[in-house]
Amino acid sequence: MASKIPRTAAKEQCPQVRRHNFDEVCLGYTEEEAALEASRCLQCKNPRCISACPVNIQIPSFIAQAALKNFAEAARIIAADSSLPAVCGRVCPQETQCEGRCILGVKSEPVSIGKLERFVADYSRENNIAFLEKQPFNGHRIAVVGSGPAGLACAGDLAKRGYGVTVFEALHKAGGVLEYGIPEFRLPKATVVKHEIEQLKKLGVVIETNVIIGRTLTIDDLFDEEKFEAVFIASGAGLPKFMGIPGENLNGVVSANEFLTRNNLMRAYDAAYDTPVYTGRRVAVVGGGNVAMDAARSALRLGAEVMTVYRRTENELPARAEEVHHAKEEGVIFHLLTNPVEILGNEKGWVRGLRCVKMTLGEPDSSGRRSPVTIPGSEFELAADAVIMSLGTSPNPLITSATKGLETNRRQCIVAGENGATSRKGVFAGGDIVTGAATVILAMGAGRKAAKAIDEFISLRIDTL
Secondary structure, three states: OHHOOOOOOOOOOOOHHHHHOOOEEEEEEOHHOOOOOOOOOOOOOOHHHHOOOOOOOOOOHHHHHHOOHHHHHHHHHHOOOOOHHHHHHHHHHHHHHHHOOOOOOOOOOOOOHHHHHHHHHHHHHHOOOOOOOOOOOOOOEEEOOOOOOHHHHHHHHHHHOEEEEEEEOOOOOOOHHHHOOOOOOOOHHHHHHHEEEHHHHOOOOOEEEOEEEEOOOOOHHHHOOOOOOEEEEOOOOOEEEEOOOOOOOOEEEEEEHHHHHHHHOOOOOOOOOOOOOOOOOOOEEEEEOOOHHHHHHHHHOOEEEEEEEEOOOOOHOOHHHHHHHHHHOOOOOOEEEEEEEEEEOOOOEEEEEEEEEEEEEEOOOEEEEEEEEOOOOOOEEEOEEEEEEOOOEEEHHHHHHHHOOOOEEEOOOOOOOOEOOOOOOEEEOOOOOOOOOOOOHHHHHHHHHHHHHHHHHHHHHHHHH
């Protein structure tokens, strides 16, 4: 029986080897391993995994084909709902979404849906299998602001519907957080990200880089001068947050955004690139999310001793369990129930350490998590040469401040409905610019919903002419 087959583990680089390189950690399945793991699926009559997927991939259907080694057909099924399968298979938090709802997980281990999606996507790329069916050009042009997962998902769905889509990207490379935020050892850029973007281009999506909406062009310009009929804003949340404690202006203190951008987009780890990045001998990463794990594991690979500082316990760590596990395997030290109150500097203005306090967990806060409370008299110091702040991000207000009639909330996020419609007619928004920092797959889900809403908006306009 399928339920009696143990979950198939994907091979990984040895921790003591991979901590010295930026090659991908997970090596993925072979064809035989993928088929074996796929055979574990119970093919439920009411599959909970589909409703738990933000883009509603027909998971049992693609897995059934993978079990038969019909990998091309499995890829076709995934492609109907996801334009970034190789990305999602690698970075989505499956344990809290599709796999978290797998019925096998009640008494055993869930089907490894993420690793199967990754395998099928990689198989398609390696065997030049593509699904580029689209409707003829319908004469309508849509602008997408930002080439991250929300923007790419929206652009792909609109292109398939026959729209002329142009994506405007502020940086010199497309991909958004996929390119600048996620390290190479989790998401290879030249193979995975570049390929998935090239597939969108083959659908007819035009990507213009080095265009800053709000500065180079405004939303008004897109309508009035460029003659787009609708705009989808998916510019993400790239403005880093800091604690506001003494010493944050010392040399050696950076945001995780800057640190990861230098490493990923600007390839500071590669000797062929002249991109400066500083770690010193010891690095402290403040925070416990996926971005914190990415920063910590990157700093480790650059040769530093690395510790993370987080004010709650391991049970409350926001990062994926897999990322925490990998970080520990590689040698990252975790200081839990610990909170910095000051960054200490030397006489030359560089970081020399952190003054911290120990915490305990009190009553739950508005998020439902128990609030950390300082233990009196528990101050102590941690030695560090650099501090990476990974405390979350908020949207850059550039677009909203340059756009009239666009409602925002107190966090500078654009206010949008379930379908992405904003307070300004013809302008839609989705992903982190609306929700604040979230996951790749949630951003993609927002992009797909907005694409459907934009299609309905254009159709309604046509009907009322």
